[in-house]
Amino acid sequence: MYVVACIKQVPDTTQVQIDPVTNTLKREGVPFIVNPFDTHAIEESLRLKDRFGFRVAAITMGPPNAEYALRKAISMGVDEVILLSDRAFGGADTLATSKVLTEAILKLSTKDEVPLIICGRQTIDGDTAQVGPGIATRLNYSQLTLVDRIEHIDIENRKIIVRRKLEGRYEIVESILPSLLTVVREINKPRYPKVPSRLLADESEIPIWDNKFLKLDEQTIGLKGSPTRVVKIFSPEREKGEIIGDGLKDPEGAAKLLIEKLLSKELLPF
Amino acid sequence: MTAQNVFFGIIVIASLIFFSWSCYKRFNLVTLGKPENRFQNVWKRLMGVLVYVFAQKRVINKPFGFNHFFLFWSFMILLLANTEFLINGIFPNISFALLGKPLNHGLLFLFDIVSFIALICVLNAFIRRLFFTPSYLETPYVKAKSFDALLILSLIGILMLAYFGIHGAEIILTDINLHTYMPFSNITSKIFANFSIPTIENISQVSWWVHAIVLLTFLNYLPYSKHMHILAAIPNCYFRNLEKPNTQPREIFKKGMQYGVSKVQDFTWKDLLDGYACTECGRCQDACPAYNTDKPLNPRQVIHDMKINLLENGKYIKKQENPKVPLISNIGEGSISEDAIWSCTTCGACLDICPELIEHMPKIIKMRRFLVEMESKFPEELLNLFENIEQRSNPWGIAPADRVKWASYMNVEEFNADKNEYLFYVGCAGSFDSRNKQVTLAIAQLLNTSGISWGILGKEEKCCGDSLRRLGNEYVFDKIAQENVTLLKNKGVKKIITQCPHCYNTLKNDYKQFGLDVQVIHHSELINKLLDTKKINIKHPADNLGNMVYHDSCYLGRHNDIYEAPRNVIELSTGNKPIEMNRNKNNSFCCGAGGGRMWMEENLGVRMNITRVKEAVDKNPKTIGVACPYCLTMFEDGLKDLKLNNIYVKDIAEVVAETLRTDN
Numbered sequence: 001m002y003v004v005a006c007i008k009q010v011p012d013t014t015q016v017q018i019d020p021v022t023n024t025l026k027r028e029g030v031p032f033i034v035n036p037f038d039t040h041a042i043e044e045s046l047r048l049k050d051r052f053g054f055r056v057a058a059i060t061m062g063p064p065n066a067e068y069a070l071r072k073a074i075s076m077g078v079d080e081v082i083l084l085s086d087r088a089f090g091g092a093d094t095l096a097t098s099k100v101l102t103e104a105i106l107k108l109s110t111k112d113e114v115p116l117i118i119c120g121r122q123t124i125d126g127d128t129a130q131v132g133p134g135i136a137t138r139l140n141y142s143q144l145t146l147v148d149r150i151e152h153i154d155i156e157n158r159k160i161i162v163r164r165k166l167e168g169r170y171e172i173v174e175s176i177l178p179s180l181l182t183v184v185r186e187i188n189k190p191r192y193p194k195v196p197s198r199l200l201a202d203e204s205e206i207p208i209w210d211n212k213f214l215k216l217d218e219q220t221i222g223l224k225g226s227p228t229r230v231v232k233i234f235s236p237e238r239e240k241g242e243i244i245g246d247g248l249k250d251p252e253g254a255a256k257l258l259i260e261k262l263l264s265k266e267l268l269p270f
Numbered sequence: 271m272t273a274q275n276v277f278f279g280i281i282v283i284a285s286l287i288f289f290s291w292s293c294y295k296r297f298n299l300v301t302l303g304k305p306e307n308r309f310q311n312v313w314k315r316l317m318g319v320l321v322y323v324f325a326q327k328r329v330i331n332k333p334f335g336f337n338h339f340f341l342f343w344s345f346m347i348l349l350l351a352n353t354e355f356l357i358n359g360i361f362p363n364i365s366f367a368l369l370g371k372p373l374n375h376g377l378l379f380l381f382d383i384v385s386f387i388a389l390i391c392v393l394n395a396f397i398r399r400l401f402f403t404p405s406y407l408e409t410p411y412v413k414a415k416s417f418d419a420l421l422i423l424s425l426i427g428i429l430m431l432a433y434f435g436i437h438g439a440e441i442i443l444t445d446i447n448l449h450t451y452m453p454f455s456n457i458t459s460k461i462f463a464n465f466s467i468p469t470i471e472n473i474s475q476v477s478w479w480v481h482a483i484v485l486l487t488f489l490n491y492l493p494y495s496k497h498m499h500i501l502a503a504i505p506n507c508y509f510r511n512l513e514k515p516n517t518q519p520r521e522i523f524k525k526g527m528q529y530g531v532s533k534v535q536d537f538t539w540k541d542l543l544d545g546y547a548c549t550e551c552g553r554c555q556d557a558c559p560a561y562n563t564d565k566p567l568n569p570r571q572v573i574h575d576m577k578i579n580l581l582e583n584g585k586y587i588k589k590q591e592n593p594k595v596p597l598i599s600n601i602g603e604g605s606i607s608e609d610a611i612w613s614c615t616t617c618g619a620c621l622d623i624c625p626e627l628i629e630h631m632p633k634i635i636k637m638r639r640f641l642v643e644m645e646s647k648f649p650e651e652l653l654n655l656f657e658n659i660e661q662r663s664n665p666w667g668i669a670p671a672d673r674v675k676w677a678s679y680m681n682v683e684e685f686n687a688d689k690n691e692y693l694f695y696v697g698c699a700g701s702f703d704s705r706n707k708q709v710t711l712a713i714a715q716l717l718n719t720s721g722i723s724w725g726i727l728g729k730e731e732k733c734c735g736d737s738l739r740r741l742g743n744e745y746v747f748d749k750i751a752q753e754n755v756t757l758l759k760n761k762g763v764k765k766i767i768t769q770c771p772h773c774y775n776t777l778k779n780d781y782k783q784f785g786l787d788v789q790v791i792h793h794s795e796l797i798n799k800l801l802d803t804k805k806i807n808i809k810h811p812a813d814n815l816g817n818m819v820y821h822d823s824c825y826l827g828r829h830n831d832i833y834e835a836p837r838n839v840i841e842l843s844t845g846n847k848p849i850e851m852n853r854n855k856n857n858s859f860c861c862g863a864g865g866g867r868m869w870m871e872e873n874l875g876v877r878m879n880i881t882r883v884k885e886a887v888d889k890n891p892k893t894i895g896v897a898c899p900y901c902l903t904m905f906e907d908g909l910k911d912l913k914l915n916n917i918y919v920k921d922i923a924e925v926v927a928e929t930l931r932t933d934n
Binding site for chain 2: 031193196198
């Protein structure tokens, strides 16, 4: 039986800036990381493996360099990885992406049953949180989002109980398997890769599934299959402050000016 | 040859065989360790034996060491006397008398004097152990008043008394004129003078047998006691590490290999030899900042536990079976706890003080390597550190683009080998930590004032990886070091200025293993030189800083021998020599941030930085001078915790910058 972790390689958004002229993301020189929420999905899959002996497969859709994310998954200990990469997949929105991932999981399930799929709650670049639910819908899996604890799994009776972390409250729900879970950071602490598995990850062949293999209608995937259009990307406007005094030459004077300013705007509590 | 001679001969030969067998059994266990090349530089090694063993260089660093010095030399000399004693006991015709009277009398005189000295030394040691017990002689498993220690002292004492018994009787029974050559035996002969000749003959016989039995017992007890150091000290000093312990060996990363030490046989043979060399003097324990702030680490205990583990597991390891006592565990004697392993600040105080040149800290790092690289087991705070350094090239995980923010206050060039002589490697603390950025600005100001040409790597600068290496994350350190060395080589860097002793040590000593061969200069050395050569001129002394104590950073001082430069800088810029703390220079006490401890919680024992701040405050300073960003942070935090907001902590660069201010 498989537990599948769906992961995504994203730019390290803390290092991404928006080009003020073209309003596009300046991605040059920005390193890629595994979407942080997805590392929790990998960790939870590995914990289920330890408990129930599942085989863990990590899959991602992306350009060829997305194999970095899969190598990271191997270094954490997953058994199998699949890179879904094809020019036809490019430019996909969440709808088209979920179609490709769904098809891949269906292909995988011809090898062995897939009772559980785990995704991160959302990615840090798109922030839509739609791909996981999209896959669940297409596969007709029960959909358990924002999970911060798996309370109980009963494989034989096909039952799962999880706790969902919602705004201001928790919700404990029971569902039938197969299920798709999206997990929040609080669910676990991702393990730090050991050196032997890092070396294994460096040497592993990464299998690539393209559309010749998945055979999806090219009109329904990639840019063509994506109804979403990005109209504009921009940084929210922030009022620019002013520099008062000279903190280097006269720190005391500058501090005085600052405090006067804050007092005049009634920003200090005295 | 009488029957007694034959009988004695059999005892001596049996004893020697048993002694050799015991030694073989113990030293043979050392060969279970991994190979390590400690054979090069024979002359340097031999000189080391002369200095550390025969001249007892480190032993006499402490006053009581002189007692050992005299005992050691008495023993060396009495080795001759005792060899003659054993041979003479079997072959009565062979003795020093064959050497002729003058030489024989000379030797008798020497032996008599040193036997007395040895007796006094043993008495001193007894009194110290029983009545003036220093706290550092005690550990949970080895007590100051241990049977082992007291037995050996008693045996030596009895040996000397028996010697005087034999020779006191000899003076009366053989040649009364001998008394001129044996002043102390003469005292016993005076005591015996009133006895009848047969009684004296009996005393002589009894003394002789007591001497013989004690001597052979002593010999055979040695390999089973801490006095094994008598046998292990010479090889241990000979095979010492010729380099300072400021770097760790590289690892080769290949599939199927094990990293670090998890079992006693993963240590090298030299590590294992250290176990036998330990005399349990407790000096490392007395110097260790972790032990002295109630952490579960005691360097002496680490060595002891390693030795016990080897002795317990040796027979199983030989049979290729799994060891029965785990090396890393908190089950007790013979095992080293993870808490102990993570408590080390790698300050190097234990190595610096050990009279036997035992290498404690490198063993701890080897065990850390196992825990991090094979088990991913480490205090959880380190997870962020490891990922931040690997992904964002700095310990805090701040966006790498912010690395040059400090430079927005002034015009700083990016390093260009055609234009700049020096690269200023700012380091993570100097680039991201708000307090340490002020130090960076002070250094930049001084560099500009001096007129030397310098630049920075800017956004391309990355963490040097010091904490990673000391924490045992060698895999990631190795990657970072290779990247950094390639970058520095590609940029054509020849001279590097660092403000952090940790960067300094890593760039200078660790990166050598990665092929970096450049001049690395700590800012204290450079500023000292710039002041000396009048490239920087003091406008007015920084007397507003008041009394200043100086704290030696471990990685600047002990690990790299830079003690005078920062002191000179303080003297030149304040007009006064810095006040010395009680523990200073190579005896300095760590601030608590080294060895990756900067990034870990200090949940056990009392806080190391507070202990050190209190020591500084005892000297009544207005300012505490430091030359390390970690020390700066630790001292400021300590002062805040103690609510001492009228004492300032200044980096020496800030002290000099103070003298250049124009507005006072």
